[in-house]
Structures are given as structure tokens and as C-alpha cells.
Amino acid sequence: MPLILQPEPNASVLRHRDMILHDLTQLAEPGTVQSQIEARRAFETDALTAYRCMPFAVLLPRTTEEVSRLLAYCNVNEVKVIPRGAGTSLSGGALPTEDAVVLCLSRMSRVLDIDFDNRFARVEAGVTNQSISEVVGPDYFYAPDPSSQLACSIGGNIAMNSGGAHCLRYGVTTQNLLGVKLVLINGDVVEIGGSHLDSPGYDLLGLIVGSEGQLGVVTEATVRILRKAEGARPLLMGFNSSEAAGACVSSIIASGVMPVAIEFMDRPAIKVCEDFAHAGYPLDVEALLIIEVEGSEKEIENQINLIVGLSLQHEPTVTRISKSEAESAAIWKGRKSAFGAVGRISDYVCMDGTIPLSTLSETLTVIARICSEAGFQVANIFHAGDGNLHPLILYNANTPGELERVEHCGAEILKHCVAVGGCLTGEHGVGIEKRDLMPLQFTSIDLQQQMQLKTVFDPHWLLNPSKVFPLDGRKAA
Ligand SMILES: Cc1cc2nc3c(=O)[nH]c(=O)nc-3n(C[C@H](O)[C@H](O)[C@H](O)COP(=O)(O)OP(=O)(O)OC[C@H]3O[C@@H](n4cnc5c(N)ncnc54)[C@H](O)[C@@H]3O)c2cc1C
Known part of the structure; x- marks a missing residue:
């Protein structure tokens, strides 16, 4: 997976960039345009840390209008733009190229409206996933829960159609998003969707979700908020083989019982997570399932009985139902910090x-x-x-x-x-990581059609252009 490395810029390229920086600074609010090496270094990679490349500037706007002015300039002057939220992408989605500016939404982190009667919240794109649940709590929550939720932004979640442990029941980002404010590369500001289900016209919202920063920059999102269930309880099930655990998952899903989450860890993962979080995971099993159910006390009991009954044919060696809030929190802490825990070793x-x-x-x-x-x-x-x-x-x-x-x-x-x-x-997401594997999934005609769609939104291919599509075969797009 070769990274597109640019040749060392020559004097005329550097002069051209100085002019761009000068113009952008004139258009932006004070402090928005950052070109010092220390500022740019903080944006040279995302969570795919094996790859890094410094952009020639970082833009940190505070309003949709500012984003619009900056993008309109970049379009006319053919400046590449890498939209960025918190930089937690694991596929290199926010990785810059040396000839691009990073447009980071982190300063746009206001909650604009909360409507409990109509069950939605309107937020700026830089708001973190977790803070949405915090502001609408304790009775409501925003359902998609990536393990990175403490840091990742709703704009990044929309661009990647992010999921999480509890998406088994509640769906991923696309099922929980009602509308966006999107700035197109020419600076036009469009509203897509709204604050209620099923807006009229084409489902353009479905197009924007998962578009990996290639069709426009999301500056605001209207998300669905849900009422919290009466109660929730995880249970742990340990097995002597991954195959038995896998077969148990298939049995539960096939039966129609719908837990809110079924998470899997194998022996190496269990050990690393237990060492890190002291969650009380059994260490003498080959595979562990964390299964969570929700509802009233009676509903929880019924679902657990059904699941335990279904599991018997797969001979779990450990079955442990959480007995307290503290135990449940520890079980989830272990799972949600898994990537960080592996990163320690x-x-x-x-x-x-x-x-x-x-x-x-x-x-x-x-x-x-x-x-x-x-x-x-x-x-x-x-x-x-x-x-x-x-x-x-x-x-x-x-x-x-x-x-x-x-x-x-x-x-x-x-x-x-x-x-x-x-x-x-x-x-x-595909990002840069899986860009060259796309032909495994799609024919060249499929890819050409997808690239034509990008061209409609972004005729000069300026928005996050080095991602998603293999570099070979782009000419026809
Ligand atoms: C420890 C860890 C655990 C994780 N767990 C999960 C998980 O459980 N589930 C999951 O789905 N993901 C997970 N991720 C991946 C990552 O957190 C998600 O992809 C997340 O949505 C990225 O959000 P971000 O704000 O960091 O976006 P960034 O990394 O900054 O950007 C990601 C992509 O979104 C685009 N983008 C960002 N903001 C905007 C915007 N406002 N408008 C248009 N495009 C934009 C960027 O161009 C890029 O293509 C995990 C990552 C880490 C490091």
C-alpha cells in the first residue's frame, strides 16, 4: 500500500503555497490558519500511525460561514483539502498529503439544540460522540458507541458511518442521523435531511453517510436521541474454543432473541484486556462473549434465561451474570479499552x-x-x-x-x-488502508460509477482525493 509521497517542493511551489497561505489568512478569522511546523506536526497522522505526512497548513474554523469561504477559495485555486475531526481514523482517512491543507472541525463543538419532545439533538460537527449522550442524559442517549467515543467527533462518525458494541440493537450512524448541514467544495451550504424521519426527495443523507470526507464538509448534524432502557445487564460466557463461541453467537442470532450487544474476545485479547482493566474476565478460556440485554427486570431475566438455555449446546465453561453496576462498568471498560490495551504491549x-x-x-x-x-x-x-x-x-x-x-x-x-x-x-472505512483492495469487492464499472458521483460533488477532486479509490484507473472518472 504505497503512500503517495510528494517530491520535495521546489522554490516555485513554495512561493505558490505562501500566496495561498496569505490569501487564506485574509479570508479567515484570526488564528484559523496555522502553518508553523509545530502546529502542522500534530496533524501529520491519525490512528493509522504507521503512515504520516505533514500538510502545508492546518485550518481551524469556528463557523459554517468560515468553512464556506475557505472551501470556495480552495476550489477556485485547486487546493486539496483533508477534512478532519479528532483524527481517530484507523484506516488513515484523515491522513494528509504534503500538497494539502487539513480542515479540522474540532473548534466547532457547540450543542445547538436539544428537543426531547421530538427526540433529536442538533450539534456542530466537532462535538465528540460521548458528549452528545452526556448532554442529553441521564434519561436519553445517542446510540452509536464507537470505543473511541470519548474522542471521536460526530462529523468523523458520519463520514465513516461508525458503529460500536451496542449497534447490534440500535443500528450504526446512518440509522441514527436525521440531517446534516454540508458545505460543498464550491462553498455552497446545503441542508440535507432535517429533524424528523424520512425527508422528501432523494435520500442524499444516505449518500453523505460513509462518504469519507470526499463529497463535502459536514458542519452540523441533527441526530436521533433515544430514551434509555429501564435497566441493562451484561453476562460473560467463556468457551473452550473460538469455534464454540462463534457457533453460540450464530445460535443466539438465529433464534430471534436480540441482545443489545454481543462482543467476542479470544484468549490473547482476554489476557491483555484483563491485565489492563481488571474487569474480572476468566483467563482459562479460549474465547469470551460479552452479551448485554436491556429492559425491565423481568425482561432482562427472560432474555438471560433464553440465552443461557441456547448456549448449553455449545458447552460454555463459564457463565457469569453481572450483579452490580460496578461490575457491569468494569466489564465494558475492559472491552472498550481493548485497542489501547493491545497498544501497550x-x-x-x-x-x-x-x-x-x-x-x-x-x-x-x-x-x-x-x-x-x-x-x-x-x-x-x-x-x-x-x-x-x-x-x-x-x-x-x-x-x-x-x-x-x-x-x-x-x-x-x-x-x-x-x-x-x-x-x-x-x-x-476504506481510507488509504484499503484503497488498493477495492477491486476485490467492486468491478471496474462499479468503481467508475462511484467515482463519477464524487466528480459531481467535487469536479476537481480536491476533497480527500487520495483515499477510497485505487490510484490506477482514476483517469476515466
Ligand atoms: C481506540 C479506537 C477505537 C475505535 N473504535 C471504533 C468502534 O468501535 N467503531 C467504529 O466505527 N470506529 C472505531 N474507531 C475508528 C474511529 O474512531 C472512527 O472512524 C471515527 O468515526 C473517526 O472520527 P474522527 O472524528 O476521529 O474522524 P477523523 O479520524 O478525523 O476522520 C475520519 C474521516 O472522516 C472525515 N471527516 C472528519 N470530519 C469530517 C467532517 N466534519 N465532514 C466531512 N468529513 C469528515 C475525514 O476526512 C476522514 O475521512 C476506533 C478508533 C480508535 C483509535
């Missing part, structure tokens, strides 16, 4: 593919084989209920050639996901 790449649930056990065996043949350890932590895998392949970033080998290994896993009827990406 090793460099890793986090793959993100989906598979049909019926192929879960087979896929886990294939992942283990691919990684062991390449000599890498793998820890599997994922949203099992909706077949969204996250194998974390451990490697040493300081050993020359390991990154390429580990990426090859990840690509083999994603090929398998596609081959069994799944998808290249579940919730982390």
Missing part, C-alpha cells in the same frame, strides 16, 4: 471486515492460519453479533519489512471476508 494493525455470521467459526480458523503462517500473533476482539471482525495483528514497527508483511496478512484476511460473502470494511 505491541504495535498492531487493526483489520475491519464483515462476514455472514454462519461463516464465523470457519473465518476464525482461517485468520489463525494466515497469521501463524506469516509468523504473527493475532488478537481477535470484535462485534460478533453483526459479524464485524477486528483481528489485531501484532508486529514490530521497527523491524524493516514487517509493516509490509503484516499488511499483506491483513489483505489476505479481508480477501477471505469478501470471498465468503462479507465486506472489506465494517465500520472503519
